[in-house]
Amino acid sequence: MKFLHTSDWHIGKILKGRNRLDEQAAALSEMTQIALGNEVDAVLIAGDIYEHSAPSADAQKLVVRTLMQLARRNIEVVVIAGNHDHGATFEAYKPLMGVAGIHVYGQARPADKGGVLTFRAKSTNEPVNVAVLPFLSRRYAVRAAEIIANTPSQNVGAYDQLVRDVLGGLTAAFTPDAVNIVMAHLTCTGGAFGGGERAAQSIMEYHVPAAIFPVEAHYVALGHLHRRQRIPAACPVHYSGSPYPVDFGEQDNSHVVCLVEAAPGTPAQVMDVPVTAGRRLRTVEGTVAGLIADRAAYGEDYLRLVVTQPAYAGLRDDLTEALPNALEIRIHPEHASSGAKAGMAVDRPAMTPAQLFTDYCHSVGVSDARIVDLFNELHDDLTRSTAHP
Template sequence: MRILHTSDWHVGKVLKGRTRHEEHIRVLAQVVEIAQAERPDLVIVAGDLYDTAAPTADSTRVVTRALSALRRTGAQVVAIGGNHDNGPSLDALRPWAEAAGIILRGSVGPNADELRITGETAEGERWQLIAVPFLSQRYAIRASEMYELSAAEANQTYADHIARLIEKLSEPFGEKGVINLLTAHLTIVGASAGGGEREAHTIMGYAVPATIFPKNAHYVALGHLHRAQQVIAPCPTRYSGSPLAIDFGEEENIPSVAIVDVAADKAARVRDVPITSARALRTVRGTLEQLTTVNLPDAWLRVLVRESPRVGLREDVQELLPNALEVRIDPEMMPSRAGERMGQRAGRSPRELFGDYLDSRGNAEEGVRELFDELYDEVSSAS
């Protein structure tokens, strides 16, 4: 059978105040085009459909239309909730999803059997999929309580609870002639975060070892980390990565979806298909004169300016580069204060403290200190 594995759409993402709504429409349209060309039997969306737990109506429309379009290609579609999604809200969409032939699992409920999904391809290949949405620490414990934990077991780590849950859910694995699949939204120890996942759920307390996956799984489709990568594990395990760079920390990632060919008696073969319809994210640096040579009209830019700080510098840069979403002084231009003793705050006036700040940033712009005095006096008088 053939699988299209994607994750971390983050629909609704706003980058430095700039909406990416149109980009998401183009990106997901390209994912659908790939599905039409590759003809997968199953599409797995491994979490983080949305960028926020309270998506707008426009974001909901984009996601539901994309899922419906993927289903119309003839593939069976399974999507799970990620840490950015509102699991109960995704579960509330299940009546719509079931009517559309789409399987949604937003959260882990009291009935573990709901996380076991079975199907059959048009050619008669049988498959079973364990679908594990993102679980926070407390919900991981609650999910494990289904299995009558002792007090000592209840106090074990997040990884222990996830391992126990997956072990229990995958008990049916092993039936001859059936393709065993698993999808989850979590962090694997040793995997590369890819520079952009900013949630606390990437810290080691939420990381699990790849050894939690059963050896007899034919493929494990992961979401949560945005860089496409293979994971060393007892079975074929992969992050598909995000189909677009979510922030400037991910500009080196290559957005893609994974196409997986697998059979009950053959090892999974995976290839990445690039997604090219989103704007690239690029970091450029230089003086104003050097920035005049930058020619990246189709990219969102982070600009590191090699100039002394001054009033109006940001505006000058954005006039040169209208697609500059972030403008900062190049850190290499900042004076080093290593080893210097910081001045004491006690007994010093706000003007003196502000003057120290300007000095530390190399800002000698005339009138800035006087303007601070005027603003401080105005605020103090109002108070």
């Protein structure tokens, strides 16, 4: 059987004030044509369908229209919630989407209560089992382990062990005569970041070793990290990456969907199919005069400009007037000593909220790991979008 693996659409993402819904629509249209042209049996979308937990009506229309177009062609469409999505809303629409032939999962559940989707591939009539694991916040991972694996939370502290227990309960339903697939939204230890992820829900306790995935899995379809990559493991573990550059940190990534062929007892074969829709993101350096002189070379690319001269009043206006696709303007650190003016950003390494809070604690003479843990838990509650039952 054949299926398409994709993730991290982030529909509704606005980049530096620029609405990109038309680009996102073009990318989804291209992916749909790839699925139809290759006559796939299923499309697996491994989380972060939307950029926001409360997406706009236009963003929802685009996603629903795309999913319906696939389902009408007798393709099994499987969608799980990522950390940007609102899991409870996914669950609310699950019965209605199910009528349309679209399988939506907002929360983890036991295998015998829908945590493993079983169907027969239309092209080969082979049985297929898909173990689905939407994004788990640290707190909900405890509850999920109790529900699915009957693991007492007081005996299990590590996030990776909780996820291991949940997956163990789900993959116990795998059968030797079927194509067995794991689908999850999480961070694998050693995975490379793509550049546009939400760091607070990707680092610290939020990572698991690839060894948690069972050798019986023909394929593990992951979402969350935006860089296309395979993680070394006993079974094929793949991130499809984002299908278009979500932010400037992804400007050099390869944007693809994964076309996978698998059969019972046969290792999965994976082919990357490029997705070309959407504007390129580009970072360019130079003086104001040099940047403006090269404008013909930029085409329709969205630009992040790094200015290699001291700032002056009116610098931003000069650049944006000549380069209307310049979405971000920075002063190179070597030229920032005179002060960044006119709203210019000084190019310096980004710090996570946890790092900033830790630095603050040190500055006021506080050294207590419990306070940092409480901050991390509070930040998780405020930024995660997967609701707890």
